[in-house]
Amino acid sequence: xxxxxxxxxxxxxxxxxxxxxxxxxxxxxxxxxxxxxxxxxxxxxxxxxxxxxxxxxxxxxxxxxxxxxxxxxxxxxxxxxxxxxxxxxxxxxxxxxxxxxxxxxxxxxxxxxxxxxxxxxxxxxxxxxxxxxxxxxxxxxxxxxxxxxxxxxxxxxxxxxxxxxxxxxxxxxxxxxxxxxxxxxxxxxxxxxxxxxxxxxxxxxxxxxxxxxxxxxxxxxxxxxxxxxxxxxxxxxxxxxxxxxxxxxxxxxxxxxxxxxxxxxxxxxxxxxxxxxxxxxxxxxxxxxxxxxxxxxxxxxxxxxxxxxxxxxxx
Amino acid sequence: xxxxxxxxxxxxxxxxxxxxxxxxxxxxxxxxxxxxxxxxxxxxxxxxxxxxxxxxxxxxxxxxxxxxxxxxxxxxxxxxxxxxxxxxxxxxxxxxxxxxxxxxxxxxxxxxxxxxxxxxxxxxxxxxxxxxxxxxxxxxxxxxxxxxxxxxxxxxxxxxxxxxxxxxxxxxxxxxxxxxxxxxxxxxxxxxxxxxxxxxxxxxxxxxxxxxxxxxxxxxxxxxxxxxxxxxxxxxxxxxxxxxxxxxxxxxxxxxxxxxxxxxxxxxxx
Numbered sequence: 405x406x407x408x409x410x411x412x413x414x415x416x417x418x419x420x421x422x423x424x425x426x427x428x429x430x431x432x433x434x435x436x437x438x439x440x441x442x443x444x445x446x447x448x449x450x451x452x453x454x455x456x457x458x459x460x461x462x463x464x465x466x467x468x469x470x471x472x473x474x475x476x477x478x479x480x481x482x483x484x485x486x487x488x489x490x491x492x493x494x495x496x497x498x499x500x501x502x503x504x505x506x507x508x509x510x511x512x513x514x515x516x517x518x519x520x521x522x523x524x525x526x527x528x529x530x531x532x533x534x535x536x537x538x539x540x541x542x543x544x545x546x547x548x549x550x551x552x553x554x555x556x557x558x559x560x561x562x563x564x565x566x567x568x569x570x571x572x573x574x575x576x577x578x579x580x581x582x583x584x585x586x587x588x589x590x591x592x593x594x595x596x597x598x599x600x601x602x603x604x605x606x607x608x609x610x611x612x613x614x615x616x617x618x619x620x621x622x623x624x625x626x627x628x629x630x631x632x633x634x635x636x637x638x639x640x641x642x643x644x645x646x647x648x649x650x651x652x653x654x655x656x657x658x659x660x661x662x663x664x665x666x667x668x669x670x671x672x673x674x675x676x677x678x679x680x681x682x683x684x685x686x687x688x689x690x691x692x693x694x695x696x697x698x699x700x701x702x703x704x705x706x707x708x709x710x711x712x713x714x715x716x717x718x719x
Numbered sequence: 720x721x722x723x724x725x726x727x728x729x730x731x732x733x734x735x736x737x738x739x740x741x742x743x744x745x746x747x748x749x750x751x752x753x754x755x756x757x758x759x760x761x762x763x764x765x766x767x768x769x770x771x772x773x774x775x776x777x778x779x780x781x782x783x784x785x786x787x788x789x790x791x792x793x794x795x796x797x798x799x800x801x802x803x804x805x806x807x808x809x810x811x812x813x814x815x816x817x818x819x820x821x822x823x824x825x826x827x828x829x830x831x832x833x834x835x836x837x838x839x840x841x842x843x844x845x846x847x848x849x850x851x852x853x854x855x856x857x858x859x860x861x862x863x864x865x866x867x868x869x870x871x872x873x874x875x876x877x878x879x880x881x882x883x884x885x886x887x888x889x890x891x892x893x894x895x896x897x898x899x900x901x902x903x904x905x906x907x908x909x910x911x912x913x914x915x916x917x918x919x920x921x922x923x924x925x926x927x928x929x930x931x932x933x934x935x936x937x938x939x940x941x942x943x944x945x946x947x948x949x950x951x952x953x954x955x956x957x958x959x960x961x962x963x964x965x966x967x968x969x970x971x972x973x974x975x976x977x978x979x980x981x982x983x984x985x986x987x988x989x
Contacts, residue, residue: 419823419826419827419830422827423827423830423831426827427839430839430843431839431842431843433843434842434843541968541971541972542964542968544967544971545915545919545963545964545965545967545968545971546960546964547919547922547923547926547942547960547963547964548923549922549923549926549942550922550942550956550959550960550963550964553942553945553946553949553956553960554956554957554960556949557949557950557953557956561949561950652830652832653832655832656832656834656835657834659834659927660834660923660926660927663926663927664946671927674838675927675928678838678841678842681842683842686838686839686842689838690835690838690839693832693835694830694831694835697830697831697832698830701830
């Protein structure tokens, strides 16, 4: 298990290093000099040069890459070109909205998808299965931001159960903060739940045909007992893969949903940064998102090994 | 032909038809403003109503279908055009350094959700439909590379491939003549799925302003415009949303139906 974890850990570090190189050099080729942009078109060349030195823009690309990545590791993401405040602080503030939103949505999606998928698999071919599959077919086709608008129309504007947007803040209490994240989380979760339920159902159906399931039934377990004791655990590999993938989609999807609900998360930060050409903020947010995706996939790989001991010895 | 395939094909064809017809006919000029007629509900004259500038929504939906289809189709083309050769090469050279490099590069691209790629591209070149196509296209490459490699690997172990090798054919020729035709079905099915995901992604990108720019009509931007007016003119949000849902639903049903139709084994097991 340790060797497996070490091997995966090494590949995680390598992926992060290559991803950071790609992001750095993509942003590097962006036209326009941040210093001239910050000072405007009437700035004196000396002033621009001084600011370039202050921002470290006069150093070589390699030096700047190393400084950027070294700073990231120690939590210093540099200074925002437009706000003149540390990027790390800005991202940390926004993270307190985006991350809980993604986790909330993931929890909702799992809570909906597991029972739905198990129910459909247990009633394969019957009316219940058809109904669940029909609903998921529709769920997969719904754009989450459109669904968010419809939720606002029904639950915020007509029923007034929720606010139409904005975030109360964690200092107003956990309940209030969660309340303001509920509609966005539902909007994010439902389309993902549809996908997850389909995966859960088909993974279970694959397992139900296996010999060990027949053995479980033969030794006297009921269909339901066999499903719970032997089926679910074995169906978890594909399900975990999808949950891992979904977390990254949820984080990225949160960026769009934040626009619908005017939530002060990473999404709004990055769009403001794009329009003000605050490239260091764009660079850092993108790196954080990619870091999240790669790390979650790493964790999923480790969980595989916990769920399925055969995978540990295979490496 | 299954019910899914029939329904999916009908829905998808309707959207494609609307897009094609819009090149030479729409009920109104989709850019023509008519302020006195603004925010009308669906009626005899304006079948799907009008927006806040009095533009005919039915015409905008028809022209918007062009944008959606064009972006998603070209993005699938990019994914297939680059991903399939990569997957075939990786499978043909299984276990070699080339296979390793291709698959690790795939993993790397996979770590960038299409929205993140779009953010990067927009930060450099600015927003636009072409950049949306590139972002979604790049995202599609590893999808096709993985599927092609996975399916091709199992074929390389088969006897008819061995026979081809014995007869003196090289890896490239075997890939083109024997592997590709045998994985084509799988790729067509995946193509419809990526096409529908592309429609959703295009709508999302346009909605946040990273996709098609005015005056190019797009369903995502119609929804962005509708957002502030949804309380008094819900049809502005309901209609483009329904267009997206029906298109994606149609493509998904077609994909599912095609998979069952092309692979009779699945009809029994699922």
